[in-house]
Every structure is written in structure tokens, then in C-alpha cells.
Amino acid sequence: MKLILKIWRQASPKDEGGFQTYHLDDASQDMTFLELLDALNEKLIVEDQDPVAFEHDCREGICGSCAMMINGRPHGPGEETTTCQLNMKAFRDGDTIIVEPWRARAFPVIKDLVVDRSAFEKIMEAGGFVDVDVSAVPDANTYPVARRDAEEAFDAAECIGCGACVAACKNSSAMLFVAGKVSQYALLPQGQMEGLQRAWNMVAKMDELGFGSCTNTGACEAECPKGVSLAHIARLNRQFLKAGFKKVGEEKN
Amino acid sequence: MSISGIFLILFLIVHLTVNSMIVFDDSGALFNQAAHFMATDPIIGVIEPILAIGLIVHFLFASIITFKNQRKRDVNYAGLGRYKKLDAAAGSNWPSRNMYILGGLILIFLVIHLINFFWKMKFTGDPLLHTPTGLEGDVENAYNLVTTKFIEWKWLVGIYVVGALALGLHLYHGVWSAFQTLGWSNRKWRDIWNVIGLIITILFAGGFAFIPLFVMIQSMV
Ligand code: SF4
Ligand code: FES
Numbered sequence: 402m403k404l405i406l407k408i409w410r411q412a413s414p415k416d417e418g419g420f421q422t423y424h425l426d427d428a429s430q431d432m433t434f435l436e437l438l439d440a441l442n443e444k445l446i447v448e449d450q451d452p453v454a455f456e457h458d459c460r461e462g463i464c465g466s467c468a469m470m471i472n473g474r475p476h477g478p479g480e481e482t483t484t485c486q487l488n489m490k491a492f493r494d495g496d497t498i499i500v501e502p503w504r505a506r507a508f509p510v511i512k513d514l515v516v517d518r519s520a521f522e523k524i525m526e527a528g529g530f531v532d533v534d535v536s537a538v539p540d541a542n543t544y545p546v547a548r549r550d551a552e553e554a555f556d557a558a559e560c561i562g563c564g565a566c567v568a569a570c571k572n573s574s575a576m577l578f579v580a581g582k583v584s585q586y587a588l589l590p591q592g593q594m595e596g597l598q599r600a601w602n603m604v605a606k607m608d609e610l611g612f613g614s615c616t617n618t619g620a621c622e623a624e625c626p627k628g629v630s631l632a633h634i635a636r637l638n639r640q641f642l643k644a645g646f647k648k649v650g651e652e653k654n
Numbered sequence: 655m656s657i658s659g660i661f662l663i664l665f666l667i668v669h670l671t672v673n674s675m676i677v678f679d680d681s682g683a684l685f686n687q688a689a690h691f692m693a694t695d696p697i698i699g700v701i702e703p704i705l706a707i708g709l710i711v712h713f714l715f716a717s718i719i720t721f722k723n724q725r726k727r728d729v730n731y732a733g734l735g736r737y738k739k740l741d742a743a744a745g746s747n748w749p750s751r752n753m754y755i756l757g758g759l760i761l762i763f764l765v766i767h768l769i770n771f772f773w774k775m776k777f778t779g780d781p782l783l784h785t786p787t788g789l790e791g792d793v794e795n796a797y798n799l800v801t802t803k804f805i806e807w808k809w810l811v812g813i814y815v816v817g818a819l820a821l822g823l824h825l826y827h828g829v830w831s832a833f834q835t836l837g838w839s840n841r842k843w844r845d846i847w848n849v850i851g852l853i854i855t856i857l858f859a860g861g862f863a864f865i866p867l868f869v870m871i872q873s874m875v
Contacts, residue, residue, distance in 0.1 A: 407732075420732065473733030499733035506726050571751055572723035613726035614719055616753065617831040623745020631834065632841045639837030 402428045402489070405497040406441065408453055411510050414517075418510065420499075434477060434487040435460060435467060454513040460485040462626065465561030468568070469514045470501040475565035475624045483563065483626045503564055505573035507611040520610045521562050521578065527606035528599035529582045531591045550588040557584035559627040566621035566629075572613030577621040579603050580633035587640060598649045600640035655719065656832035658712040663825070663854070665705055670861050677868050682797025686787050689796035693775065713761065720754040750827040756820050763817030770803060770810070771796075804869040814866040822859025826851050 404425045411418030425444075428437055435457050442452035456466040467484040471477030477487045492498065500514065508516040546554075560581035567575050583600050586592025592599070608614070615634060622631045672692060675685040692698050749756060774780040775796060782799040804811055829851035833839050839847060 409732075470731055470733060473731050501731055501733060504727050504729050504731060506728055569745065571727075571746075573726035574723070611726060613723040615835075616719070616723070616750070617827070617834045618746035618750040620746040620751075630841065632839070632844065635834050635837050635839040635844075637837075638835055642837055 402430060402492075402494045404428045404437075404492065404495075407497060407499045408513070409501045410451075410453070410513055411502075412451075412512065414509055414511055428489060430488075430490045430492075432489045433460070433485060434471065434489065435485045437489060454511075454515050456515050457485060462486045463561060465563035468503055468516065468518070468563050468565065470499075470503065470568060472499050475503070475568045476563070476626050481626055481628050483561075486626075503568040505564075505567050505612070507573065507575070508564060508567065516564075518562070518564050520612070521564065521575070523610060524575065524579060524603050524606045525582065528595065528603040529586075530595075531586060532594045533591055535591060544590045546589060553632075554585050554588040557581045557588075557629060557633050560585075560625075560629050561627060563626060565624045565626060567612065569620040569624035570613065570615075571618060571620065572616060574615045574621075575607050575612040576615035576634050576637070577625060577629055577631070579607050580637040581629045583637045583640065584633040587636060596649075597640050597644035597647065600637055601644035601649060604637070604641050655712065655715045656835040658708045658715070659828050659832045661708045662705075662712060663829070665708075666821075666858060670858060673865050674861065676797065676800065676865055680872075681788070682795070682801070683787065683789055685797045685800075686789060686793050686795060689775070690789075690791075690793045693794075713757070716754055716757055747827065749823040750831070753824060753827060756824040759820035760817065760824060763813065763820065766813060767817070771800060774799065801869045801873075804866045805873040808870060811866040811870045815863045818859045818862035821862065822855040825858060826855040829854055 406423045406425060407420045408423060409418060410421045423441055425437070425441055428440065432440070435455075438453060438455055445452045456468060458464040458466045460467070462483040462485060465483070468475070469484055471484065471487070476482060476484045478491045479487060502508075502510050502514045503516045503518075505516075507520045508518055511517050558581070560578060562578065564575075564578070566577035567573050570576075583603060586595070586599060617631070617634075619631055622629065672685070672688045675688055676682070678684060775783065775794065780799055782802050783794040783796065785795045785798050787793050787795045787797075804814075830839070830844065830847035833843070833847050
């Protein structure tokens with residue numbers, strides 16, 4: 402299968418960057434999208450050119466590192482798939498594929514398709530943890546959790562921190578990510594200690610780091626490879642408002 | 655945003671109810687009485703400035719949020735729009751992404767609307783208002799003013815239809831969005847709000863567009 406790839410090349414954060422066109426004549430429909438990029442890079446290396454920088458690790462949809470915009474969609478076409486899970490069967494012979502990095506002020510480009518997502522780490526540091534000791538696996542049923550809550554918390558915990566929600570959002574808001582991280586603790590007994598403060602601190606951090614505010618368009622949910630639901634954002638809003646009323650803001654430490 | 659929005663929806667319900675009297679009573683008596691009540695009742699007199707404040711708050715917050723959010727992405731995607739159905743925006747509906755534009759249309763409509771009717775009834779007056787209503791007391795003939803304008807100026811009817819459509823689309827996203835922002839939503843309620851939003855959309859877009867159309871068409875047949 403012959404493909405035309407238009408890929409964003411940017412040598413460094415300061416570099417202006419621009420699209421480069423590559424022709425790949427021996428692509429196979431059995432490849433994944435990352436394998437396609439591997440094939441391209443092998444070719445570039447043989448030709449003594451700089452290979453395309455992109456992030457990848459697990460290649461099975463659980464680490465969240467393979468972040469890129471493919472034809473205007475985070476992680477490309479297909480529902481609930483990451484780029485590494487994206488099969489080349491989604492494309493046809495002769496297609497032109499545009500590949501770009503996430504675009505958000507809070508995610509500056511480092512090189513080519515790699516963006517700096519450390520802003521997510523900083524949000525986690527602001528509240529994405531529990532203060533109780535959970536080192537050993539507790540005995541079953543020590544903490545009774547309703548099945549519905551367990552399911553809902555698990556749904557939220559599925560977030561792999563890929564940043565597709567930010568990339569898809571016209572406001573570059575990280576609400577779905579934050580909502581997932583808040584919800585996964587909010588419904589479980591282990592998360593009760595920090596309670597509302599978690600929601601408050603993480604949202605405050607998100608604002609501080611230059612993410613936009615949520616206007617409920619739902620683009621994040623549609624593009625999230627893990628199907629994290631907007632219902633978690635409603636829960637986050639609930640907790641945030643309650644925290645505001647009770648004035649449980651950030652404790653300066 | 656959400657609270658001022660819900661407040662404005664409550665106003666719209668009252669407004670549509672009063673206006674629908676134009677359709678239900680050809681003599682205009684019902685509408686004139688209602689308009690007279692709205693113009694003279696002291697409680698309405700108190701609510702009116704609150705309504706204006708609500709609208710200003712809604713507009714100011716919208717402007718701040720929109721301009722702040724616009725600055726959160728420096729470079730736009732090249733792949734967007736080129737693959738229409740595929741792009742990220744396809745996951746969200748058009749009104750939800752264009753609330754500020756729809757709001758702007760509504761604002762333009764509102765200015766035209768206020769100049770034509772509210773301003774005349776309240777301040778400058780109009781000879782049409784002083785035609786006999788057949789009602790007791792000093793009741794202005796608001797019915798006559800409204801229907802005459804819609805019959806004389808067909809383009810005005812067009813503006814009203816566009817205004818009603820913009821309002822409907824604005825509310826289609828606005829209703830569910832308001833409750834989501836207040837945290838009053840979950841998987842189940844999201845569907846319920848969406849249905850309520852759709853009903854409000856049809857009711858308001860249809861209702862506000864129907865009244866001028868009805869008046870115009872009635873005069874032609
Ligand atoms: S919420 Fe979804 S899209 Fe956002 S970071 Fe988590 S997995 Fe990625
Ligand atoms: S490489 Fe880990 S999710 Fe794609």
C-alpha cells in the first residue's frame with residue numbers, strides 16, 4: 402500500500418517547525434500505526450536523515466505515551482483506540498495522512514511529535530494520591546465497597562494520562578483527566594481523607610498550568626481512548642463547588 | 655454562567671407565555687392585558703433590572719471565558735476540517751463549540767427587538783400604542799404595535815426567525831451544560847437533561863419563530 406505522510410517536524414522547542422511530506426510505498430495493512438512510523442524511521446536512518454521523534458512504550462494501549470494527532474483526531478480514527486492499537490486497515494492505498502503533535506499551551510512541543518506532558522504530573526502532585534498506607538494488598542472485604550462504586554471508580558481509573566482529552570478540546574481543558582483522577586479516589590474509602598480538598602487543589606493546579614476551562618462540549622469523551630465518561634466531570638464539579646462552599650482550599654505547606 | 659443562564663431561561667418561559675397570547679386571541683385583549691400587567695406590576699418592576707444584570711453577567715462571563723480559552727492553544731491543527739467527519743470536533747456538536755457566536759447573534763437580535771418594542775412601550779411611545787383597545791383603564795395597545803410592525807416589515811419577521819433559531823441552538827447545549835457545570839448530572843441525568851434541552855429548544859425556537867410568522871401569514875390570507 403502506498404501512503405503519503407505529512408508529518409510535523411520540529412527540531413527543538415524553539416524551532417519554528419513545519420510539515421514534511423514523505424512517500425511510503427511498502428506500507429502494509431497488517432501494520433499498526435507505530436510500526437508504520439518505525440518503517441519510515443528505518444528508511445530515514447538508512448538515508449542518513451533524522452528519524453521522526455515520537456513517544457511509545459507499552460504498545461498495547463496501557464501506558465498512554467503514544468500521543469499524536471492523526472488526520473485531526475487524537476490517536477487517529479476509531480473509537481477507544483490508542484495510536485499503538487491503531488491498525489493500518491483504517492487507511493486505504495493512496496491516502497494522505499497528516500500527523501501532528503498535541504497542540505496546547507500547557508503541552509509545549511519538545512521535538513517533532515513529542516510534547517512535554519509534565520503538566521499532568523504536576524496536577525497529580527497537587528492531589529492525585531492518598532495519605533493512607535496502602536503498601537500491602539488488604540484482605541478481601543476489609544473495606545466494603547459497593548459494586549456500583551467499584552465499577553465507577555475503575556472506569557475513572559482507566560485513564561492512561563495520554564492527553565487526548567486536552568488535544569481534542571477547543572479550550573485545551575484537562576477536565577476529563579482531572580475528573581478521572583479525582584473520581585478514582587472519591588468513590589473509595591482510601592480516598593476519603595483528602596476528600597474535597599483533592600478536587601479543589603487539582604483544579605486550581607490545572608488552571609495555574611495554563612489549561613483552559615471546561616465548556617462541556619464533550620469532545621474529550623468522544624476522543625478518550627479509554628472511554629472516560631463526562632459523568633466524572635459532573636462529580637468533579639460537584640466536589641469542587643462543595644469545596645468552594647466549605648472553603649477547603651489549598652493548605653499552604 | 656450556568657446560574658445566570660438558568661435564570662434567563664426562567665425569564666424566557668414567562669416571555670413566551672405572554673407572547674403566545676398574541677396567537678390565542680385575535681382581538682389582542684389578552685395580550686394587551688398581559689403587557690399592561692408586565693409594564694405596571696411592581697414586582698415585575700423589581701425583577702426587570704435583575705434580569706438586565708443577569709444578562710450582563712452572562713455576557714461578561716462568556717466573554718472572559720471565551721477569550722481566555724482561546725489563548726490556550728497557540729497553533730491550530732492542520733488536519734482539522736480537512737477530514738470533516740473524522741476530526742476531533744466531530745465528537746462534539748456544533749452549538750456546543752459555538753456558544754459565543756450564537757450568543758452574539760442573540761444579542762444583536764435582542765438589541766433590534768428592544769429598540770422596536772420595549773423602548774417604544776417604555777420610553778418614546780408610538781402612535782400605534784394609543785389606538786383604542788376596548789379595554790377599561792389606560793391600557794396601551796401593545797398588540798397593535800407588535801402586529802402592525804410584523805405585517806408592515808416582512809424582513810423583521812425574518813430577523814425574528816433567525817433570532818429564534820439562534821436561541822434554540824444556544825439552549826440545546828446550554829441546558830445540559832448548565833446542570834453539568836453545577837454537578838447536577840450523572841450518566842442517567844445526562845440523557846434526561848439532553849431530552850429536556852431538546853424540548854426547550856423546540857419549544858423556544860418554534861414558539862418565538864411561530865408568533866411573528868403567524869401574524870404575518872394571518873394578515874395575508
Ligand atoms: S481522560 Fe482519556 S483522553 Fe484524557 S488523559 Fe485520560 S485516557 Fe487520555
Ligand atoms: S504505546 Fe502505550 S498506550 Fe500506546
